[in-house]
Amino acid sequence: MSTAVEITEPRLTNIEITDSEITAFLSDGRRISVPLAWSWRLSDATPKQRQNYEIIGTGQGIHWPDIDEDISIEGMLFGIPARRPQLLSA
Numbered sequence: 001m002s003t004a005v006e007i008t009e010p011r012l013t014n015i016e017i018t019d020s021e022i023t024a025f026l027s028d029g030r031r032i033s034v035p036l037a038w039s040w041r042l043s044d045a046t047p048k049q050r051q052n053y054e055i056i057g058t059g060q061g062i063h064w065p066d067i068d069e070d071i072s073i074e075g076m077l078f079g080i081p082a083r084r085p086q087l088l089s090a
Contacts, residue, residue: 008028009060009073009074010026010027010028010030010059010073010074010077011026011027011028011058011059011060011073012024012025012026012027012055012059012060012061012062012073013025013026013027013059015053015055015062017036017042017050017051017053018036019036019047020035020036021033021034021035021036022034022036022038022039022042022062022071022076024062024073024076026073027059032073032076032077034076034079034081037081038081038082039069039071039081039082040082040083040084041064041067041068041069041082042064042067042069044067045064045066045067045069049064049066049067050064052064052065052066056070059073060072060073060074061073061074061075069082
C-alpha cells in the first residue's frame, strides 16, 4: 500500500510589522516571527516605509519598494538574517 503525500511550499497570506518584529501568517495556519533587526534596511526604515510592502509571487515573500528590501518566507523559516554590508576602506 502506498500513500500519496502532497508537499506544498509555505505561502504568506498576511504580515504584521512592529517596532521589534515581523510576523508572517501562512496559508497553512502557522504564524512565524523574526526580529526586525534581522533586516538592517527595515531596522533603519521609518514606520511609514515599513508599512509600504507587497506580498510577492504567490506568497513566497515580501518586498518593500521604498527601501528595496525583500524577505522570503523560506529565509524566515530557516532563520537567515540579512547582514549589513561591510564597508571597504581605501
